[in-house]
Amino acid sequence: MNILLGVTGGIAAYKALNLVRLYRKAGHEVQVVMTDSAQAFVAPLSFQALSGHPVRTELFDPEQEAGMDHIALARWADVLVIAPATANVLAKLSAGLADDLLTTLVLACDRPLVVAPAMNRVMWQQPVTQQNLQALQARGITVVPPGEGEQACGETGEGRLAEETAIVTATESVQSALSGSSKPKNDQAWLKTQAFLQGKQVLITVGPTQEPIDPVRFLGNRSSGRMGFALAQAASEAGANVTLIAGPVALPTPAGVRRVDVATAQQMFDAVQAEFAQTDVLIGAAAVADYRVAEPAEQKLKKSPDADELTLKLIKNPDIIGWAGEQKAQNGGKGPILVGFAAETENLEAHARTKLQTKQLDMICANQVGDKLGFDQPDNALTLITAEHTRHLTRSDKADQARQLLQVLLEWQADLKF
Ligand SMILES: Cc1cc2nc3c(=O)[nH]c(=O)nc-3n(C[C@H](O)[C@H](O)[C@H](O)COP(=O)(O)O)c2cc1C
Numbered sequence: 381m382n383i384l385l386g387v388t389g390g391i392a393a394y395k396a397l398n399l400v401r402l403y404r405k406a407g408h409e410v411q412v413v414m415t416d417s418a419q420a421f422v423a424p425l426s427f428q429a430l431s432g433h434p435v436r437t438e439l440f441d442p443e444q445e446a447g448m449d450h451i452a453l454a455r456w457a458d459v460l461v462i463a464p465a466t467a468n469v470l471a472k473l474s475a476g477l478a479d480d481l482l483t484t485l486v487l488a489c490d491r492p493l494v495v496a497p498a499m500n501r502v503m504w505q506q507p508v509t510q511q512n513l514q515a516l517q518a519r520g521i522t523v524v525p526p527g528e529g530e531q532a533c534g535e536t537g538e539g540r541l542a543e544e545t546a547i548v549t550a551t552e553s554v555q556s557a558l559s560g561s562s563k564p565k566n567d568q569a570w571l572k573t574q575a576f577l578q579g580k581q582v583l584i585t586v587g588p589t590q591e592p593i594d595p596v597r598f599l600g601n602r603s604s605g606r607m608g609f610a611l612a613q614a615a616s617e618a619g620a621n622v623t624l625i626a627g628p629v630a631l632p633t634p635a636g637v638r639r640v641d642v643a644t645a646q647q648m649f650d651a652v653q654a655e656f657a658q659t660d661v662l663i664g665a666a667a668v669a670d671y672r673v674a675e676p677a678e679q680k681l682k683k684s685p686d687a688d689e690l691t692l693k694l695i696k697n698p699d700i701i702g703w704a705g706e707q708k709a710q711n712g713g714k715g716p717i718l719v720g721f722a723a724e725t726e727n728l729e730a731h732a733r734t735k736l737q738t739k740q741l742d743m744i745c746a747n748q749v750g751d752k753l754g755f756d757q758p759d760n761a762l763t764l765i766t767a768e769h770t771r772h773l774t775r776s777d778k779a780d781q782a783r784q785l786l787q788v789l790l791e792w793q794a795d796l797k798f
Pocket of ligand 1: 500
């Protein structure tokens with residue numbers, strides 16, 4: 381794969397050298413474009429030596445424009461990656477600016493873009509930076525979120541460049557989603573699923589929710605979001621317009637998928653309500669907290685020397701998929717296909733069937749958790765249940781389970797009145 385790597389002016393620019401090395405080791409071709417600021421951190425010659433190509437830095441470069449001009453460079457690329465991406469470049473991309481070679485290339489290139497932001501934690505937390513990121517994600521750009529830890533500026537917090545290996549994985553998964561190498565290309569059932577989902581609006585909730593206890597603590601759960609992200613990728617590959625409403629997870633957004641990030645169950649509910657009217661298929665794969673803390677403390681709770689116990693009062697959260705079922709029932713059964721997930725540690729099918737009925741869903745995907753399957757595991761073995769049918773899927777990776785789930789939706793569509 382041909383990777384065009386943009387390096388911008390952050391302290392983590394030196395880590396992009398290792399990224400080039402890892403890409404080359406994995407068999408990819410890399411050409412590097414550096415912004416002016418990036419060259420203050422690392423010399424272009426280092427990237428030239430590691431990539432085996434001259435490094436491009438100037439938009440107006442008569443020598444290069446006679447050879448590999450910027451349009452040829454954009455056409456050469458299979459994927460564009462910007463790592464590290466400064467707050468400045470995120471703002472420019474969000475606004476659609478093209479005032480240097482890198483940002484011009486982004487606009488001139490119709491290949492997928494992956495950005496890996498890195499910056500001081502205060503810059504990262506600025507509402508304007510977060511808004512820029514959300515705008516990029518909404519356009520289907522893949523963001524590899526930064527990690528937490530010690531920063532070069534001496535502070536500790538979120539904003540460190542993601543691990544280089546995570547950036548390589550995100551780059552390769554974006555590309556494989558586009559080339560379709562992760563799915564069986566000539567599989568008849570999959571081709572039919574594509575015809576079925578083409579242009580449909582698919583809304584997927586995913587990941588855990590976090591319910592604040594105080595400004596630094598929350599109630600959460602072990603959901604990794606992998607199943608929902610696999611579903612988003614599979615539905616997008618099948619030609620659906622996919623929106624992911626994602627609780628806090630550090631997973632790259634699949635290519636072409638619109639992502640809305642939320643933290644609490646209430647925020648997830650608000651986002652689902654905003655999208656519901658335009659939705660053809662709603663898949664509730666998120667592990668939504670049933671309860672939240674009634675009154676989160678405004679300041680960090682302190683350990684009291686006299687009290688051995690601390691009681692938190694919890695109140696019920698909105699039942700998102702239950703609300704969707706009720707809306708559809710009130711509308712005489714018209715509305716999106718509703719698919720829920722039931723993650724259970726015991727009596728899997730019985731609990732799942734109860735949930736199917738009480739929440740008035742069309743299908744439920746029963747998900748055994750806690751036995752080396754389910755949460756935070758690469759594999760799954762779903763049991764798909766509707767009022768008329770039951771299908772046990774054999775254990776496989778979550779990408780395969782996601783494709784099978786969509787194929788079964790197609791198979792059973794007559795009963796689901798799609
Ligand atoms: C020592 C130093 C370190 C910097 N580190 C970062 C950083 O990690 N992330 C960031 O967004 N900006 C950082 N900046 C600020 C950017 O270099 C500055 O916003 C610049 O205009 C970015 O240009 P570019 O986006 O075209 O590369 C740093 C600046 C200095 C002087």
